[in-house]
Amino acid sequence: MVYENGTRAVKKATLRIDEGEFVFLVGSSGSGKSTLIKLLTGEVRPTEGRIVVNNYNIGTLKKREVPYLRRTLGVVFQDFRLIEKKTVYENVAFGMRAVGASERAIRKRVPYVLELVGLTEKKDVRPLELSGGEQQRVAIARALVNNPRLIIADEPTGNLDPARSLELMTLFEKINELGTTILIVTHEKELVDKFAKRVIVIDRGEIISDQTGGYYKYEEPDTESYQF
């Protein structure tokens, strides 16, 4: 993937993630993680190669088809991206309304998802009244509400303390057990170590390691910015 300014962000990245997998994507700043996420969500198009997500070929995807690709995905960001003026319930329902779900379906689905993430009691609270961990759980609920086949979480624990991070990862594991594929982008070594999952390491746009069971190839960084 080459950006318009000539930056080659992702190259030699061949990987396959099967339905129901739980995968960590790790790498330092500037390694190409964010570009890979943007490629998977259809935000940018590959300049060469082939990317297929939930049967959508990103390279040939028409602009008007991007929303339908995104309905098969749930995306969670480090900064939560919640609407401050809406309550927890409304934030989650917003995800369903945006895809044209009926009010009846929303009334049925949202309480279920809130219960799954443990926020039933906080449904009428606004995001700023919640802790960081709770806000991220709202974001997960919103990502989950349309029953996506794949959840992509970009540094979901970046703003959380270790205890909350662990709680959140346990929640992702629970969601994965219910059948949803999980792809978590992180640079937190401790978390990756804790959960013995498949780990893909990306460095300078190349996948340098792809191993299961929590193992991964770790090379000493040759620059100070390489923190993983």
Place this chain on the structure above:
Amino acid sequence: MKNRTRNHTSFSYYWKEGLKNIFLHGFMSFAAISIILACLLITGSVALISYNIDLKIVDLQKQSEIVVFLDDNLTLDEARGVEGKLLAISNVATAEFRSADEALTDFRDSLGKNADILEGFDSANNPLANEYHITLKDVTRTAETVEAIDKLPEVARHRVNEDTISMLVKVQRVFQIVSGALVIALGLISIFIISNTVKLAMFTRRDEIAIQKMVGATNWFIRWPFVIEGTVLGLFAGALAFFAQWGVYSKLAGVVGGVLPSFDFVPFASIRLLVLGVFLIAGVVVGVGGSVLTIRRFMDV
């Protein structure tokens, strides 16, 4: 398999969202209404003043009539018969006949107490001729019309103040160019200010739009509430501007009427539907156009 969720979104949802957004982003709504109102009022006032001045110029032009004097040898019936020939000339709007006797009576009346200088003159030795007072459809074609009139054998001579007419035509042209440029410039400035206000309003909601895009909302799902919001704000601003314009126009008409009694403004009642229609349409076009065009920037995620 491509999973396309069935869309249950009804227009009532878009309406609800659009109206809710107006109150949720109250300050920006207030700013948008105020800016649209101010722009419509300023542009409208200049346009209406221009309209009145233009009407006045047209009035003055219409009053600049051509007087055609007929041959003395014509009988009264023959003289009256010339009316048809005059009206057949394409640029002649009206042709009002005044017999030599009527002209003499009018002349006598106009002299008042000095009328005795006309003593001894009557129908038998009337020095005045039968005449037609002609107004034109288009005063810029005065010369060619006069030429056509002069070709009629019954016409002896004519009187026309060509300098006045040509001056009025020039004034009207200059005025139309100046007022047109002013209205266009004000319109462009208004669009610039309004589009920046809308951009500011959108900027505060860019995160919301980005979230909608990320969860799979289509562009039109995102746009519709903005279109409705723009329509409502535009209609509201247009209606408010109409009432403000009414007040400003009446006040202005009063002030101008006091200073220049002969310059009477067209009554607002006769143009109110036109002003209301233009303001409502302009409000909606600006409100919706501003929203839809600006939102495109934030959709590309």
